[in-house]
Amino acid sequence: MKNKKNLYTLISIVLVFLFLVYANKNFDSYQIRIMNLCAIYVILGLSMNLINGFTGLFSLGHAGFMAIGAYTTAILTMPLAVKESNFFLAPMAAPLNSIVWPFVPALLLGGLLSAAAAFVIGAPALRLKGDYLAIATLGFGEIIRILITNAQRVTNGALGLKGIPDTTNIWWTFGIAALTIVFMTLLINSSYGRAFKAIREDEIAAENMGISLFKHKMLAFIIGAFFAGIGGGLLGSLLGTVDPKPFNFMMTFNILFIIVLGGMGSITGTVISAFIVTISMEALRVLDSSINLGFMVIPGITGMRMVIYSLLLIVVIIYFRRGLMGTSEFSWDKAFEFFKRLPLSKGGAKNAVTKNK
Amino acid sequence: MPLLKTNNVTMQFGGLTAVNDFNLELNDGEIIALIGPNGAGKTTAFNVITGVYKPTKGNIRFNEQDITGLRPDQITNKGIARTFQNIRLFKDLSVLDNVLIANHLNVKSNFLEASFKLPRYNKEERIMREKSLALLEKVGLVDLRNEKSSSLPYGKQRRLEIARALATNPKILLLDEPAAGMNPKETEDLTLFIKQIRDEFNLTIFMIEHHMQVVMGISDRIYVFDYGVTIAQGTPHEIQNNPKVIEAYLGVSEDA
Amino acid sequence: MTFDMLLQHMLNGVSLGSLYALIAIGYTMVYGILRLINFAHGEIFMMSTYFAFFGIATFKMPWYVVFVLAILLTGALGMTAERVAYRPLRDAPKISILISAIGVSYFIQNLSIVLFSGRPKAFPQIELFTGMLKMGNIYVQRLTFIIPVVTAVLLAALIYLISHTKNGIAMRAVAKDHETAKLMGIDVNKTIALTFGIGSMLAAVGGIMWGLKFPQIAPAMGIMPGLKCFIAAVLGGIGSISGAVIGGFVLGLGEIMLVASLPDLTGYRDAFAFVLLILILLFKPTGIMGEKISEKV
Numbered sequence: 022m023k024n025k026k027n028l029y030t031l032i033s034i035v036l037v038f039l040f041l042v043y044a045n046k047n048f049d050s051y052q053i054r055i056m057n058l059c060a061i062y063v064i065l066g067l068s069m070n071l072i073n074g075f076t077g078l079f080s081l082g083h084a085g086f087m088a089i090g091a092y093t094t095a096i097l098t099m100p101l102a103v104k105e106s107n108f109f110l111a112p113m114a115a116p117l118n119s120i121v122w123p124f125v126p127a128l129l130l131g132g133l134l135s136a137a138a139a140f141v142i143g144a145p146a147l148r149l150k151g152d153y154l155a156i157a158t159l160g161f162g163e164i165i166r167i168l169i170t171n172a173q174r175v176t177n178g179a180l181g182l183k184g185i186p187d188t189t190n191i192w193w194t195f196g197i198a199a200l201t202i203v204f205m206t207l208l209i210n211s212s213y214g215r216a217f218k219a220i221r222e223d224e225i226a227a228e229n230m231g232i233s234l235f236k237h238k239m240l241a242f243i244i245g246a247f248f249a250g251i252g253g254g255l256l257g258s259l260l261g262t263v264d265p266k267p268f269n270f271m272m273t274f275n276i277l278f279i280i281v282l283g284g285m286g287s288i289t290g291t292v293i294s295a296f297i298v299t300i301s302m303e304a305l306r307v308l309d310s311s312i313n314l315g316f317m318v319i320p321g322i323t324g325m326r327m328v329i330y331s332l333l334l335i336v337v338i339i340y341f342r343r344g345l346m347g348t349s350e351f352s353w354d355k356a357f358e359f360f361k362r363l364p365l366s367k368g369g370a371k372n373a374v375t376k377n378k
Numbered sequence: 379m380p381l382l383k384t385n386n387v388t389m390q391f392g393g394l395t396a397v398n399d400f401n402l403e404l405n406d407g408e409i410i411a412l413i414g415p416n417g418a419g420k421t422t423a424f425n426v427i428t429g430v431y432k433p434t435k436g437n438i439r440f441n442e443q444d445i446t447g448l449r450p451d452q453i454t455n456k457g458i459a460r461t462f463q464n465i466r467l468f469k470d471l472s473v474l475d476n477v478l479i480a481n482h483l484n485v486k487s488n489f490l491e492a493s494f495k496l497p498r499y500n501k502e503e504r505i506m507r508e509k510s511l512a513l514l515e516k517v518g519l520v521d522l523r524n525e526k527s528s529s530l531p532y533g534k535q536r537r538l539e540i541a542r543a544l545a546t547n548p549k550i551l552l553l554d555e556p557a558a559g560m561n562p563k564e565t566e567d568l569t570l571f572i573k574q575i576r577d578e579f580n581l582t583i584f585m586i587e588h589h590m591q592v593v594m595g596i597s598d599r600i601y602v603f604d605y606g607v608t609i610a611q612g613t614p615h616e617i618q619n620n621p622k623v624i625e626a627y628l629g630v631s632e633d634a
Numbered sequence: 635m636t637f638d639m640l641l642q643h644m645l646n647g648v649s650l651g652s653l654y655a656l657i658a659i660g661y662t663m664v665y666g667i668l669r670l671i672n673f674a675h676g677e678i679f680m681m682s683t684y685f686a687f688f689g690i691a692t693f694k695m696p697w698y699v700v701f702v703l704a705i706l707l708t709g710a711l712g713m714t715a716e717r718v719a720y721r722p723l724r725d726a727p728k729i730s731i732l733i734s735a736i737g738v739s740y741f742i743q744n745l746s747i748v749l750f751s752g753r754p755k756a757f758p759q760i761e762l763f764t765g766m767l768k769m770g771n772i773y774v775q776r777l778t779f780i781i782p783v784v785t786a787v788l789l790a791a792l793i794y795l796i797s798h799t800k801n802g803i804a805m806r807a808v809a810k811d812h813e814t815a816k817l818m819g820i821d822v823n824k825t826i827a828l829t830f831g832i833g834s835m836l837a838a839v840g841g842i843m844w845g846l847k848f849p850q851i852a853p854a855m856g857i858m859p860g861l862k863c864f865i866a867a868v869l870g871g872i873g874s875i876s877g878a879v880i881g882g883f884v885l886g887l888g889e890i891m892l893v894a895s896l897p898d899l900t901g902y903r904d905a906f907a908f909v910l911l912i913l914i915l916l917f918k919p920t921g922i923m924g925e926k927i928s929e930k931v
Contacts, residue, residue, distance in 0.1 A: 207495070211489070211495075211503075212502070212503065216479060219482075222469060222470055223469075229451075229453075229460055229462075230454060230482070230543075232482055233478070329399070
């Protein structure tokens with residue numbers, strides 16, 4: 022049975038791979054961009070779920086960590102000529118104006134700097150609990166954004182950076198998303214993952230079982246920030262431009278929505294929900310822009326998309342608090358069970374009857 | 379030297395003195411009970427010993443080391459484990475996970491070794507699984523290891539809490555009302571069980587309990603609290619005949 | 635810095651501080667009773683300015699009628715938000731209700747983009763409030779004096795309400811313990827709704843005066859004051875009304891003085907509040923006037 026399950030897993034991986042090959046060849050650039058966004062949101066969702074869902078820390082500073090990753094990757098990978106044309110108000114600070122790094126080291130450094138920022142922020146903030154932590158991390162996220170806006174000679178301030186090399190493609194985003202899924206799954210199922218969940222369930226009991234709250238909260242916070250930095254770096258490279266504006270609370274809100282919908286504390290849920298949210302977010306874009314039907318034009322309503330989103334968030338949290346998956350994960354056994362229970366399948370009905378006896 | 383000794387430990391909350399000049403001595407291998415009416419400050423005394431609260435005054439020595447003001451996790455690491463009056467299991471997690479978590483303090487591997495399942499971690503994981511299953515076997519929960527801990531009946535939850543505390547390898551075990559909500563049969567079993575784990579794990583046990591049957595049956599010595607003050611201490615026999623204790627429990631009669 | 639400039643900045647700081655105080659009271663009252671950061675409070679504040687704007691600019695009603703209507707409507711909005719998005723989650727984990735609050739905040743903000751467009755609107759100027767007074771060598775808006783006076787009057791009324799009326803006592807009882815308050819015959823839901831109503835109406839007074847003082851209103855205008863006033867509430871000691879007022883003044887004065895004395899830091903003006911928040915959380919998490927709330931073990 023175990024071999025069989027491994028086989029299924031292998032087949033699924035091959036199928037996903039083949040789909041990506043197909044998509045890469047046949048999808049248009051807009052569709053590929055959405056695919057890339059989906060994968061990046063998987064990374065971002067998982068990174069936030071580790072902190073908020075698995076460890077139970079209500080942190081709202083994610084956009085700040087992403088900004089650090091995005092700016093680091095952008096600044097380090099931009100060709101010198103592009104740097105010069107970007108920084109027309111004030112020249113870029115040395116030595117940044119004369120170095121160009123390859124993509125991977127730049128991305129990694131983005132993750133590491135973001136993790137370092139998490140360490141600095143976490144040292145005071147993780148002593149706080151619940152909503153105090155939420156507001157403090159939100160504040161730190163804003164401080165990071167304000168610092169970036171004011172560091173004219175490093176980040177080009179409010180003008181942002183344009184012409185970031187578009188190294189990102191489907192293989193980078195899905196490759197890194199896959200690595201993130203694998204790493205998070207392994208981490209969560211290790212003794213450290215259990216310690217994180219213990220903290221989420223009951224801090225006082227966890228601490229009395231010998232788990233250092235500060236050390237483990239910090240660990241989850243730093244690892245989460247690392248992946249948020251990586252996700253931010255990929256995002257910058259996908260969009261080709263970064264500026265401080267989008268890294269506001271709205272960005273954190275989007276990722277929060279993904280993990281709430283997927284289930285706080287479920288890797289499977291986050292992955293599924295990252296795809297659903299990203300794709301539907303794009304699909305709902307029609308609400309914001311006008312639609313030309315040939316014979317008539319339906320005017321778009323700016324903001325309508327976010328109205329629907331925020332409404333959905335409230336509905337999900339009130340009526341489906343556990344989201345799609347709660348804290349459960351995908352397994353082949355559960356998948357078979359699910360298909361057997363579908364009324365259309367004959368085996369299912371029979372099975373149900375025999376089970377009842 | 380006693381294994382654990384508190385010197386004039388006092389805990390105040392604002393104007394309220396919940397524990398007043400508490401002088402506890404626990405010797406190796408003893409079973410000691412702390413009794414007293416509700417609100418007498420017994421659980422607060424536990425919370426001070428386990429580091430949940432820092433005492434306002436006094437100090438706590440364990441194994442000839444000053445442990446006053448250490449964090450709960452540090453104190454557990456030194457060898458003092460506890461259960462809770464209002465059961466604090468990791469509700470959403472399985473019975474086995476609850477016990478495994480209490481083994482985490484002995485994990486030497488870092489998170490990368492653990493995530494990538496490197497040999498050192500694999501060995502640690504195997505050992506902690508074996509140990510946890512053995513503990514669950516001991517408390518009779520091994521068949522329920524994959525159940526959600528919150529789905530267990532009350533009495534079994536209490537046993538799971540004890541198993542979890544034992545998994546931290548304690549020298550001293552603090553039990554906060556272990557027999558609360560148990561029927562007479564369960565209470566009797568529990569009394570035997572406490573003795574049994576004391577012998578098997580070389581424990582010293584300090585417990586808060588209201589069931590006099592348990593307290594008088596297994597305690598070597600008893601401390602009696604009233605309004606945070608230690609009004610009596612001694613053997614079960616001495617305590618049963620102490621007028622102050624009778625007074626605290628039954629109130630003073632007018633003509634006495 | 636000349637004495638006149640100093641005076642000017644002081645006056646600005648006091649009036650900004652009074653506005654912060656009015657908004658911070660709403661946070662502190664709701665937190666005191668529900669242990670919830672009402673993320674939507676900044677948006678409720680924003681809506682009050684739109685209510686006033688439409689009353690005056692579109693419906694051409696006299697300003698005093700509009701102000702009363704706007705305050706009442708804002709109170710109703712706050713109570714509706716509580717009824718729809720918070721009450722169903724009363725027994726849910728705290729994180730759920732916080733997420734719901736974030737949802738409400740974004741819902742109101744985006745709905746107002748849809749309804750009123752994202753472009754800022756010019757808030758009507760009312761000579762009685764916005765006219766200038768000459769004080770020695772400086773000119774000061776009348777509002778600069780009106781705002782602190784209004785704040786002081788409302789604060790006195792609120793303190794009277796909380797300490798001397800039946801509803802006020804019910805509020806304090808519910809803040810201490812929902813269950814016990816219920817057993818004592820207090821209608822907990824009604825009391826919570828009333829708390830939201832009062833908090834929102836105070837925010838509305840703040841919002842209208844904000845609109846007069848900074849006459850440009852936009853759907854996103856509630857975010858920063860919202861966050862800052864929450865910080866003011868934490869600074870003063872969350873749950874304490876006098877604390878919220880002190881916090882509001884510290885923040886308002888501090889911000890103005892910082893920018894006035896160190897103009898190089900103007901870009902960091904908004905960061906000041908957050909730095910202050912983090913410092914207070916580190917060194918005195920209960921705030922200036924707050925009491926310690928610890929979990930029972």
